[in-house]
Amino acid sequence: MNVKTILILGALSACGPLAIDFYLPGFPAMALSFATDEKHIQTTLAAYFLGLSIGQLIYGPVADRFGRRVPLLVGVSLFTLASLACAFAPTLEWLIVARFVQALGGCAGMVLARAIVSDKCDAVGSAKVFSQLMLVMGLAPILAPMLGGVLVNSWGWQWIFILLTLFSAGCTLAVALGLPESMPADRPRRPLSGAPKLYGGLLLDPVFMGHALTGGIAMAGMFAYIAGSPFVFIKLYGVPAEHYGWLFGSNAAGFILTAQVNARLLSRRGPAWLLSRTVWVYMAAGIVLLALSAMQPAQLWPLLVPLFVCLASLGAIIPNASACAMNGQGSRAGSASALLGCLQFSLAAGAASLVGVLHDGTAMPMASVIAGCGILAVCAAVLTRRCQQRRDLQVVA
Template sequence: MNLRTILILGALTAFGPLAIDFYLPAFPSMALAFGTDEKHVQMTLAAYFLGLSIGQLGYGPMADRFGRRIPLLAGLGLFTVASLACAYAPNLEWLIGARFVQALGGCAGMVIARAVVSDKCDAVGSAKVYSQLMLVMGLAPILAPMLGGLLVNTAGWQWIFLTLTGFSALAALAVALGLPESLPDYVPRQPLSGALRQYGRLLKDQVFLGHALTGGIAIAGMFAYIAGSPFVFIKLYGVPPEHFGWLFGTNAAGFILMAQINARLLAKRGPAFLLARAVWLYVAGGLVLLAVSSLHTTQLWPLLIPLFICIASLGCIAPNASACAMNGQGARAGSASALLGCLQFSVAAGASALVGVLHDGTAMPMAMVISLCGVLVVSVAILTRRLQNTRALAHAEA
């Protein structure tokens, strides 16, 4: 896969995180503008997660029926229009609705990017490309909060969504000019009428479901961090909004670094092997974070170390879990990618909402949700590994 394609796919994969990370420093300003508190502003985040999870289910069957380009361009167009609606939202209810529609458009890039990789690569090759995409995608959480904080302080929170409008328009142009159709002509087009049956078969595939949930629950912990960090960093520990991005970006840098280490390790070990070990690093970081949070420290740095470990480990967990889930999906790659994303962001929406529900003015709600995700990730990964070994043994005996 050439560099141009990887860059375009990286930008498409970054759509979901970018539309989240970019506006996090604006939470206090938006709460003030709409005459509410940050707990209610967090509903815009939960609405976005909900849109990401629901929307992906539609793009998967469309990508298998019409190819990758047409649904992708339609989604980018919807994201552009919805971003403008967010920028000119007259009240919080309007913004919540516009964020939901924005997510319906943005998730097209996430679904179809995974399908394109599956079209072109095998399991190990897919894991390597996913790791490379993490490098491109990882720049979003580094740069977006810093630029978002700058825009909030100089021009107002509306300019965050105007900038997203311009970015999506440029992405649509890049797809139109530089991303050819990847679904081969010899692959049979899957009818839309069979979408539910296809999803049913995927849900019955316990190994696929296990890998999807392993990655999804781990990512849910990251989104619990995303939902809780603006309050913890800015309000609880007094970090200025314009400096929020530096802390956020440090964790994103760990994510990128681990993804690149993972790409190199794949030359010697398969994605399933690396996934089974990375989950233990994640749960260790989560449990330490919970212990530190329970002490209610007056300094921020003790929280930052276990947070860094948790987010960095995702650079290994996310690409390997996706590669294992997508391995061998063939003609139903679009539907598999959609269901994978739906499961991931459904769990993420629940985790981010739970942080808001448990909000008590401390870092404990964020830490509790992250540590819970860590314990569940390890449990699901162990069970999936056993199922995979049992299936391999049955095939060998047959």
């Protein structure tokens, strides 16, 4: 896969997540603008997550029926129009609806980028491309909040959505001019009426579900960190708010670095082998984090080391799990990508909510959820490996 295609897919994959990280600094200004509080502004985030979950399940069967290019153009165009509607929202209710529609459009890039990679690459090639895409996914949470804060302070929160409009319009143009249809012309086109049966088959596929859950549960630990770290860093250990971005960015840098190392290691070891090892690293670091949190250290740095290892290991776990889940999906690659994404965001939202439910004024809720995700991810990986081995033996026989 050439560099131009990877860059386009990276930008498309970033649309959905970027619309989350980018507008977080605008919460206080938006609350003031709509004469409400930040708790009500957070409903726009909930609407966005709902749109991401629903939208991905729609795009999967559509992509398997009509190909990748047309649904992608429709989705990114919808994201562009909805972003413009967000920028000029006259009421909070308008903004909530616009955010939901924006998510319906934004998730097209997430779903179809994975499907396009699966169309063009085998398991090892897919894992390499996914690792390269992690560079974009890792940079987004570093740069987006900083740029969003600058825009809010300089011109107002509306400019966050205006810039998203321009970015997605550029993505639409890039798809139209530089991204041809990737679905083979001779591949069977699945009818939309078969979508429920197709999703049912994927849910009953132990290898697909095992890899999807391994990656999804591990990603849920990352969202537990995103939900819990502001309290732990700023409130509990007194890190200045302006320094929080540097800590957040250093962990994202570890994620990016591991993803790039993973891409190189794939030349010698396959994604399944690397996945089966890195989940143990994630679990071990999570358990150490939990043990240290239970001791309630007076300083933050003892927690930062295992936390960094946890998040860095995700740079290998997520692309390898995605590649293994998508391997061999063929004519149902779009639906498989959709279900994979839906599972990831559903588990992530659940983990983030659980951190809030368990809140007790310590670092324990965040550490407990991360450690629990590590243990469950290892269990899923071990069981999946056994299912794969049994399947391979049946094929040989």
